[in-house]
Amino acid sequence: MEQNQKIDISDFITSCNEFIEGKFILADIKISKILRSISTLKEIYNLIAESLINYDFEREFKKIKDSSVGKGSNHLELPLDNQQIIPLVFSMLVEIDSKKLNFDTLLSSSFPIANTQKEEYELFSKYVILPFRNAIAQIFGVDAKNYIFEEKIVEEEINIIDKKLKEIEELDLELVKKNEIDKQLEAVNAENVASKIEEEDLLEQQNSKKANDEEISLLFSRISRMCGIIESKSIGIKDTLKKSNIYLIVDALIESCAIKNKKIAVALILSLNLVAHRERVIKQELKEINNICFEFYA
Numbered sequence: 001m002e003q004n005q006k007i008d009i010s011d012f013i014t015s016c017n018e019f020i021e022g023k024f025i026l027a028d029i030k031i032s033k034i035l036r037s038i039s040t041l042k043e044i045y046n047l048i049a050e051s052l053i054n055y056d057f058e059r060e061f062k063k064i065k066d067s068s069v070g071k072g073s074n075h076l077e078l079p080l081d082n083q084q085i086i087p088l089v090f091s092m093l094v095e096i097d098s099k100k101l102n103f104d105t106l107l108s109s110s111f112p113i114a115n116t117q118k119e120e121y122e123l124f125s126k127y128v129i130l131p132f133r134n135a136i137a138q139i140f141g142v143d144a145k146n147y148i149f150e151e152k153i154v155e156e157e158i159n160i161i162d163k164k165l166k167e168i169e170e171l172d173l174e175l176v177k178k179n180e181i182d183k184q185l186e187a188v189n190a191e192n193v194a195s196k197i198e199e200e201d202l203l204e205q206q207n208s209k210k211a212n213d214e215e216i217s218l219l220f221s222r223i224s225r226m227c228g229i230i231e232s233k234s235i236g237i238k239d240t241l242k243k244s245n246i247y248l249i250v251d252a253l254i255e256s257c258a259i260k261n262k263k264i265a266v267a268l269i270l271s272l273n274l275v276a277h278r279e280r281v282i283k284q285e286l287k288e289i290n291n292i293c294f295e296f297y298a
Contacts, residue, residue, distance in 0.1 A: 009137065012037045012044055013144050016133035024121040031097050034129075036221040038090070039228070044136060048090050049232045051083065057091035064088065065110065074113035075127055082135035089132035097222065098288055220257040222292050223265065227254050230276075230285045237279060245275050246282075269293050 015037040019030040038044050068077035078085050095101035107120035111127075114120040137144035227250045234250075237243040249272045256264040269289055276286055 007041075007043050007140050007142075009041055009044060009140055009142055012041055013133060013137060013142070016129055016144075019129050020125040024117050027103060027121065028097070031093050032218050032221070035093055035097055035225060036218065039221050039224050043140065045228060047136070047139065048086060049228050051087040052091070052229060053232055053235070055087045055091070057088070057095070060084075060088055061092065069110060069112065074111070075123055076110035078127065078131050082139060085131050085135045086139075089128055092128070094225065098291070216260065216262075219292050219295055220260055220265070223269075223289055224254050224257045226285045226289045226292070227257075230282045230289075233281050233285065234279075236281055242275060242279075246272070246279075249275060266293055 012034070015030070015033045019027075019034060022030050038048060064078065065076060069075070078088065092101065092106075096103050096106070104117075107114075107117070107124055111120045111123040114123055134144055230250055231247065234243055234246050237246070249268055253265060253268040253272065256268060272286065273290070276282060279286075
């Protein structure tokens with residue numbers, strides 16, 4: 001599993017850093033971005049696919065949780081070995097992204113020391129995402145430690161008061177500016193107002209389309225990830241013809257995701273169901289792909 005070769009994994013590093021520096025309310029989007037960066041970087045993708053062969057996430061996660069939080073530790077403690085960290089955290093992120101693992105429940109049970117959801121998110125960043133980022137970076141000979149996780153410093157009461165006073169002062173200035181703008185708007189004729197409304201409607205439509213396009217891209221990315229896992233797990237299928245058919249359909253499905261063709265992807269998913277529905281080794285991944293397929297029309 002050791003690579004010891006430098007490659008450009010800056011997209012992966014950046015997506016991890018964005019999670020660490022982000023907020024809980026955007027956690028699902030940040031996790032999807034980390035997984036999408038993995039699916040688009042062939043070297044990382046292959047590394048993780050190899051680590052997942054015969055890997056039992058539920059068993060390993062329970063073992064680690066029991067050995068840390070279960071024995072009175074204040075937080076979930078990951079193993080020190082990179083080859084154990086990588087499949088564990090990747091599987092955890094996939095489970096959260098597919099909603100099989102409730103993120104709120106995971107945080108509260110893994111970090112009992114935290115008093116707020118914000119603190120839980122910060123501890124998850126520090127003890128899960130940061131080691132995952134550094135483990136992959138180290139394997140590829142990349143220095144990812146230009147970002148250093150720092151404990152959040154609690155402000156003294158006097159600083160908080162000063163900050164609030166400044167906010168009030170800024171609010172007063174904003175109110176003055178708003179009054180001036182309101183007076184100017186009253187002088188604008190009806191034609192200009194209508195034009196502004198049209199511009200705002202157009203911008204809203206564009207933003208809505210952009211958000212929808214990004215959501216569709218994430219769905220295709222999730223399908224590609226599941227296809228990679230199916231390819232890895234299908235190695236053990238004894239029926240050679242069925243295995244080759246599964247590989248053929250999965251490869252075609254990955255290509256349809258690359259060009260984002262929904263109609264072809266859905267047709268291939270139906271074909272995959274017909275060929276592989278009796279294969280228990282890929283039952284969960286097939287179920288997940290079907291769920292994603294339904295989301296296209298949700």
